[in-house]
Amino acid sequence: MKKKLKSILTYFVLISGGLFMVLPFIWMILSSLKTMPEIMAIPPKWLPDTPQWSNYGEAMSRAPFPRYFLNSVIVTTLAVALQTFLSIMMAYATSRFQFPGRNALFALLLGLMMVPYEMLLITNYVTMTRLHWLDTFAALIVPNTASVYYTYILRSNFLRVPDSYLYSSRLDGANSWKYLWRIMVPMNKSTIMTVILLNAIGEWNSFMWPMIVTNSDALRTVQVGLITFNNDTSTRYDLLMAAATIIITPLMTLFIVARKRIVSAFSHGGIKG
Template identity: 45%
Template sequence: MKISVNKIFIYLVLSIGAFSMLLPFYWMITTAFKTGFESLQTPITWWPKKLIWQNWSHAWQAAPFLQYLINSVIVALATTVGQIFTAILAAFAFSKLNFSGKKVLFGLLLMTMMVPIEILIIPNFVTLSQMKLINTYGALIIPWLGSFFAVFTLRQSFNMIPEQLYFAARLDGASDWLFLWQILVPNAKSSITAILLLQMIGSWNSFMWPLIVTNTENLRTLPVGLQAFSTDSGVNYPELMAASTFVILPMALLYVCFNKYVVIGISNNGLKG
């Protein structure tokens, strides 16, 4: 079987890309088995001379990671469920309902996607401070219950459902609520799953916002807990890499299991204007 030069070039580029993506994970896991000296020595060692298994148990005991894990699960689930619910309702309104200023409002909200998230940190912090929500689960959850990226993606998916189907359902006596949950949502499950997965990963990996709005360990999340390995005397890289593996592994497995929905939901349903 002959392989064209173009295919060889494509496979080569993809292989280089895959290698560059996997290398940091390989380095993280191998460093977690090294001694502190070996993790810093030059030239670097690509495989530990001796596997130090104690780094993993020490990393878990260095901070209350069980509490951090519980907090991360609570925040990730709450923000994901809340964002999916609000996105479904808003996307339905922009896709199937007619109301005054619909196009103008959609355009204004679309512009907010161009605003860097860092710009919103201070206004959000001041608002939550005035509401006495700093250092609570509310501060970790409430600002992320809405996402116009999710609304935009679902609107594109809902737009693929013919208007005639909506009018037919209305003539048969179906309410907007019934049409939304029994027809639109089942037909948009790939987009919903993609948004769910992306939000879950984003919330799980969030570092800056939980660091800013929490000041006690019982509310810290896993990424913030990694600070325990950075002290005035230096950074314990083997234990830090072991703890980082604890943080990354759940989301990595989740993505491997559901990555096809991200591709289908974003590429197919996100292209129709």
């Protein structure tokens, strides 16, 4: 009886927490089909009287969202590819190569994770200005090509690979480069895929940095495009929710498809919780 009660309580807490987290997304989707009076109604009105499907078409016509989507795809693809490559290389170097100060160097890198991102904005902005990269794809991509966090995740998994694989590859004539890409990467492909997915989600949702370094519609991303619905006097919440629903759909689909892989990689990477 105690086990059943404990199980019921556990499921109740988990389901309640899940519903609490899903609630904002449900409200966003329902609000995208409402009129402004229905959104602003007090007490809140959950369901619209007549679904306003035209909100989606009007929201997409308010700004060049096709161009914003293309920019986000370009920035996300290139930034994720470069960051994944550099994270793999750094994780491999700090997990397999023996050199003086290796642990101290990695400890220093971990210490950089304690620095708030907002503190780096001014420094990065000044750097982009001196390089004359403002309002270019380089400014959107290059500052995001290194990640200590993803390096830490990959290094934890690389350290789990027995040294016997390295010795066997040496006997077969494989150098460090071949050992990395033919043995280490395939053995940790689940974690690498998770890093790619999490990185893609982060890049797609990035708002502050693209807003700072871009000045024209030709370079802005979808998240920055959402400010189109704000002005000095009011905010079109109906159109904002419609645009946000469209923008978040690819990420939600990606997360639902890959959720098991993400959980599996984190549970095997020694970073639970």
